[in-house]
Amino acid sequence: MSERTLFGRLRAGLRKTRQALQERLEAIFSRPRVDANTLEALEEALILADVGVRATARVLQEATARLRAKTLQGGEDLRQCVMATLRDILEAATPPPATDPLPRPWVLMLVGVNGVGKTTTLGKLAYQYRQAGERPLLVAADTFRAAAIEQAVIWAERAGVEVVKGQPGGDAAAVAFDALQAACARHLDRVLIDTAGRLHTKAHLMQELAKMRRVIARALPGAPHEVWLVLDATTGQNGLVQAQQFHEQLGLTGLVLTKLDGTAKGGIVVHIAEQLRLPIRYLGVGEGLDDLRPFDAQAFAEALLEYEPIPERGSTR
Ligand SMILES: Nc1nc2c(ncn2[C@@H]2O[C@H](COP(=O)(O)OP(=O)(O)O)[C@@H](O)[C@H]2O)c(=O)[nH]1
Ligand SMILES: [Mg+2]
Numbered sequence: 001m002s003e004r005t006l007f008g009r010l011r012a013g014l015r016k017t018r019q020a021l022q023e024r025l026e027a028i029f030s031r032p033r034v035d036a037n038t039l040e041a042l043e044e045a046l047i048l049a050d051v052g053v054r055a056t057a058r059v060l061q062e063a064t065a066r067l068r069a070k071t072l073q074g075g076e077d078l079r080q081c082v083m084a085t086l087r088d089i090l091e092a093a094t095p096p097p098a099t100d101p102l103p104r105p106w107v108l109m110l111v112g113v114n115g116v117g118k119t120t121t122l123g124k125l126a127y128q129y130r131q132a133g134e135r136p137l138l139v140a141a142d143t144f145r146a147a148a149i150e151q152a153v154i155w156a157e158r159a160g161v162e163v164v165k166g167q168p169g170g171d172a173a174a175v176a177f178d179a180l181q182a183a184c185a186r187h188l189d190r191v192l193i194d195t196a197g198r199l200h201t202k203a204h205l206m207q208e209l210a211k212m213r214r215v216i217a218r219a220l221p222g223a224p225h226e227v228w229l230v231l232d233a234t235t236g237q238n239g240l241v242q243a244q245q246f247h248e249q250l251g252l253t254g255l256v257l258t259k260l261d262g263t264a265k266g267g268i269v270v271h272i273a274e275q276l277r278l279p280i281r282y283l284g285v286g287e288g289l290d291d292l293r294p295f296d297a298q299a300f301a302e303a304l305l306e307y308e309p310i311p312e313r314g315s316t317r
Helices: 003-013 015-029 036-048 053-068 075-091 118-131 146-159 172-185 202-219 238-250 268-276 297-305
Strands: 106-111 136-140 162-165 190-194 226-232 254-258 280-284 292-294
Touching: 003 015, 003 292, 003 297, 015 036, 015 075, 015 297, 036 053, 036 075, 053 075, 053 268, 075 268, 075 297, 106 118, 106 202, 106 238, 118 136, 118 146, 118 190, 118 254, 118 280, 118 292, 136 146, 136 172, 146 162, 162 172, 172 190, 172 202, 202 238, 226 238, 238 268, 254 268, 268 280
Parallel strands: 106 190, 106 226, 136 162, 136 190, 226 254, 254 280
Antiparallel strands: 280 292
């Protein structure tokens, strides 16, 4: 897939956020002159997009400094200034480069509360790895719900990858253990482990996930190599509390933010980057196999603030 298409999907996924921002910002960005008053409207627009108080303050500080230094004149300068500052904040969440060569099998545990998009994300990831010529194994270890196992199997079929599944009500950690042994024996490249998002209680869920993590480490020293938390971008700031709890219990190594296509408050990504300082690995921008984009600070800032002509009334876009 070309870079253009990759960028296009991210852009399409951020349409709601971009349009909401634009309704407020275009009047500012199209001005020949910017003054202190216009920065107030900028502040409001960023807060309403869930960019967060601290990130917004940083943008305003930068813009004010440049206004004083007279390096900020027209609205287009302001757009570039906002874009660059958001990009700098987002850089803090840019993942480090992957180690080379990757351990084999490379083991990922995906965790998060129910409905955030774990299984969907694993299906999309499995597909990407397979497209890259690798042999991933999808592990359906959400044994709490029978439907969850079936859903993971369907995603594995869709992605064209192998799957190991547990029995409903079975021991999820044991499923992961068996899957790892199979993957080692068959020299598979990646083991992608789906997990439950709900058990009888939250404490019980955390215990089970921590147990699975220990069992995986026993099966393969050094594994899991990654533990990523999936957060639903449409639930806004709730994600921050979830992230803290999961991080304390499991030691997260990254985040995946899903459903950016379903919110006008995609600025939450900036807020999360600024607050959590965990690498953002991927963004989910739709329900299809291809709707998972690696996180890129520059591309994200551009997709958020790029000018987009407002469609005419009655147009079917
Ligand atoms: N629009 C949209 N929907 C998504 C995205 N990721 C997941 N979903 C949907 O969210 C719902 C829950 O996803 P699922 O993978 O079952 O969540 P899980 O409970 O965490 O495993 C499903 O209907 C998915 O199609 C995304 O990036 N965009
Ligand atoms: Mg699931």
